[in-house]
Amino acid sequence: MPELPEVETTVRLIRPALVGRTIQGEEVRWARTLGGMRRAAFRKAVVGARISAVRRRAKHILLDLERDGVDAGALAVHLRMTGRLYVDPSREPLDPYVRVALALDRGRTLSFLDVRKFGRFVYTPDPEGFLAHLGPEPLGTEFTAQVLWESLRARRRMIKPLLLDQTFLAGLGNIYVDESLHRVRVHPQRRAETLTRAQVTALHAAIQEVLLAAIERQGSSFDKFYRTPEGQPGSYQHEFRVYGKAGQPCPVCGAPIRRFVVGQRGTHACLRCQRPPRAR
DNA sequence: AGCTACTCCTGGTAGC
DNA sequence: TGCTACCAGGAGTAGC
DSSP states (O other): OOOHHHHHHHHHHHHHHHTTOBEEEEEESSGGGGTTOOHHHHHHHHTTOEEEEEEEETTEEEEEEEETTEEEEEEEEEOTTTEEEEEESSSSOOOTTEEEEEEEGGGOEEEEEETTSOOEEEEESOHHHHTTTOOOOTTSTTOOHHHHHHHHHTOOSBHHHHHHOTTTSSSOOHHHHHHHHHHTTOOTTSBGGGSOHHHHHHHHHHHHHHHHHHHHTTOOOSSSSOOOTTSOOOOGGGGOSSTTOTTSBOTTTOOBEEEEEETTEEEEEETTTSOOOOOO
């Protein structure tokens, strides 16, 4: 499932083809992808606008729009489980799973493909307000080990659901949380406030290292869904130590990796490296 | 505040 | 072979 590294890869690869382009038309094949906006309103908001910038915030892809050089809101794209965003060289997107497509100048098409329809392609007049609920960027300068320490100490939740909470920290998903926690030998069900200072410092470093390494590999493709905008799979899945490896030996200690459910999420951990907390 | 359950969706797969 | 039942899973929401 696309998380921060996959979204960052998407942004980097589509940016050159999009910045400066003008939206000439729209095609909406699945109305709910617009997130509740009426199609006519969507058309009015985007057609004729120029894409001034392409950026990422957490797992959101933002296409900033302007008209006559004046800010005109943004498109906020969320890939969720199976979304893909890419620029079609042709005028007509042929893939049956394309849910929204925008006709651009120079004869190109921006296509949003999404098999399971969980993704969103929404217009917002106020992108900063739209994103205001999000916590810090894991790779941003404001996210320091000290900030993480103080934030964790103030909470009384299991560490994994907390790291998945986008209002707490914005950009991690199931894969990179499991991988980060294994690297620092912390069980996913440990209470956030019980982590030691050393563990929090290590966790902060592990999160950044895992994300940066995954970006370098253009993300992870463990199933048929995630591909870069150029159609290539990422390769960070080859670096997984626990995710999707139930029954296989832990690369650190050799004990079998376990799969269990935490907060309705499939979770992978080595119970020898990551000691379960005492039942409470 | 934090927990669980539920919803949205479909392709893939297990079971028969 | 062909059918049905069930599952995964980000994020939002409701209820406790």
